[in-house]
Amino acid sequence: MNTIRATLKDIKSNGSLNLLEFESLGEVVKVLTLELPKELKIGSNVTLKFKSFSLIIGENVLVSNRFFGEIIEIEEFDILSRVVIKSDLGLFETNILSENIESLKKKKDVTFFIKPSEIVIDEVLS
Numbered sequence: 178m179n180t181i182r183a184t185l186k187d188i189k190s191n192g193s194l195n196l197l198e199f200e201s202l203g204e205v206v207k208v209l210t211l212e213l214p215k216e217l218k219i220g221s222n223v224t225l226k227f228k229s230f231s232l233i234i235g236e237n238v239l240v241s242n243r244f245f246g247e248i249i250e251i252e253e254f255d256i257l258s259r260v261v262i263k264s265d266l267g268l269f270e271t272n273i274l275s276e277n278i279e280s281l282k283k284k285k286d287v288t289f290f291i292k293p294s295e296i297v298i299d300e301v302l303s
Contacts, residue, residue, distance in 0.1 A: 179232065179269045180299070181206060181225040185217060196293070199225065202265050207241040209293040214301050222302040231295035232271035234260070234281065240290040247286055253278055262289060 183199035183206055190196075197208040206225060217223070233240070246264030258275045261268060271289070273281070281287070 178226050179229060179267075181266055181296075182302075183223055183225055185219055185221045185223065188213075188219065197298075199223070201225075204244060204266055205242075206266075206291075206296065207293040208296045208298065210298070214298060216301045217298065223298050224300040224302065225296050226299040227291055227296045229259075229270045229272050231291055232262075232269055233290045233292075234262075234271065234273065234287050235290065236288050238290045241293050242291040242296075244289055244291075245286065246289060248281060248284060251278060251281065262287060264289075 181201050183201035185197060186200050187198040188195060193211050195210050195213055197210065199206040199208065208225065244264050244266060246262040248260060249263045250261035252259040253275055256275055257272045258278045259270055259272055260281060261270050
């Protein structure tokens with residue numbers, strides 16, 4: 178599980194659908210959720226989590242959470258390979274099909290994305 182510590186900056190709601198905007202180390206992280214923890218309020222510090230399969234490496238993807246990083250490790254396996262990316266937000270890992278790993282070996286710097294609906298609030302810290 179990948180983790181980001183962040184501060185809640187904005188909440189937009191429409192019925193039961195909530196778009197939350199967090200800030201972490203100068204980056205904006207958006208989360209789309211149906212449920213809000215009762216103790217969550219503007220200024221709350223939280224831990225956000227997302228699965229490694231939720232991180233997408235690419236260039237032209239229409240997703241709000243767009244970040245930049247450097248590939249620091251690639252572990253190749255038969256079907257799925259593990260890729261570790263270092264960014265200003267921290268270290269993150271993703272799993273991609275091994276048949277696509279060759280194109281990543283040629284890159285050091287990458288753009289990566291996390292769908293807002295794939296991030297969950299793990300813990301409200303304050």
